[in-house]
Amino acid sequence: MTVTERADAARQWRAFFADPEYPRLVGGILTEQRTRAELAALDTAVELSPGTRVLDLGCGQGRLSVPLAARGCEVVGLDGSAALLAHARAAAxxxxxxxxxxxADMRDLAHADRFDVVLNMGTAFGYAPESDHQPTLAAVRRALRPGGTLLLDTENRDRMVRADRRISFDRAGTTVECDRSYDPYTGRWHEVLRWRHDGRTHRAEYSLRLYTVAELVAALRSVGFTEVDAWGDLAGTPYELDSPRTVLRARAAG
Structure with missing residues (x-):
């Protein structure tokens, strides 16, 4: 990735999540029902109890941070979007x-040996330039106490690359037209979205580095994670090429 491409990737994801329309549209995906299901799955995927120190990495609007704090967990929510953090603070x-x-950016995570659990949920990893991803995973490892757990939930690359390139879908009563492409050289997935709302035409775009399970497992092990499990969803279903998600649970080396 060139310097220009790196700057473009950073600009795109910042603008995408700062768009005032983003919370309204994403509400059609990150529904209360999905949040309840994810919280239930977390109860079996990781050890959560009152007093558990949790980092919600890429916390967005706080949809997981807030209910986990209500359960008694000691929660830190980190996100690179000031706009989404404003929603999260209001929800808290x-x-x-x-x-x-x-x-802060994920790569700038400064904590060390503080957390029992780090959650990176709902495809919060991969938007930044690729050179940031390995330092981010290394920072996560440092932030976890020995034996702590990372749960990373992201897109299934093997499923995505075979998906339709032009689709339309409904979000919050709005029809969104989406053009999608995949660059096999860089491994990045690119989407351009267009929709009309309140009499205006809106446009947003982003790119996301899609990783295979093997790439993510190797990256995690290289920075000090062990016992890496790969699932096809948060319920722990074995990973397959057509699984809806890629979910990795990794233990920080003791």
Whole structure:
């Protein structure tokens, strides 16, 4: 990736998540039903109890941070989008829970040996330039106490690369037209979305580095993770090429 391409990738993901329309549209995907299902799955995927120190890495609007804090977990929510963190803080205030929210890039995670669990959910990994990804995983490893657990939930690359390149779908009563492409040289998936709302035409785009399971497992092991499990969903279903998700659970070396 050239310097220009790196800057473009960073610009795109920042603009994508800062778009005022983003929370409304993503609400059609990250529904309350999905959030409840994910929280239930977390209860079996990782050890969560009152006092568990949790980092919600790429916390967005706080949809997982807030209910986990309400359960008694000690939660830190980190995100690179100031706009989404404003929503998260409002949600925490409304729920009456205390959460430490941090505005920073994932690669700049400065904590060491602090957390029992790090959650990276809902495809929050891969938007940044690829050179940031290995340092990010290394920072996550440092942030976990020995024996702590990372749960990473992202797109299934093997399924995505065979998906239709032009689709349309409904989000919050709005029809979104989406053009998608995949660059096998860089491994990046690119989407351009267009829709009309309140009499205006909107456009957004982003690119995402799609990793195979083998690439992610190797990257995790290279920075000090052991016992890496690969699933096709948060329920722990064995991973297959057509699995809906790629979910990795990795233990920090002791």
């Amino acid at each position: 205030d409304a729920a009456g829970v205390r959460i430490e929210f941090v505005h």
